[in-house]
Amino acid sequence: MFVVLLKPSGQPGRAGDLLAGHKAWLEKGLADGVFALWGSLKPEGGGAIMAHGLDRAALEKRVAADPFVSGGVVRAEIVEIAPARAESRLEFLLD
Known part of the structure; x- marks a missing residue:
């Protein structure tokens, strides 16, 4: 499992010009089953993505x-996490 810090x-x-492509890229990651969630980093800006089911x-x-x-x-900064235990709704991350 990984956390990607953007x-x-x-x-x-350039963000405005590239926003539609970035959103489409995020949605593709979700549709492919690779991205479990994403959101904004507060307060400094940027974003974070939780990814799983693929290698580094x-x-x-x-x-x-x-x-x-x-x-x-x-x-992008990629942080790898080796999950050892999860709440039942997150057990899919224990691959």
């Missing part, structure tokens, strides 16, 4: 395809 980078002015190399490739990442709006 932190503001040097090109924030595949996730890095997917993240590189995010228009916000490739367009320099955000930089």
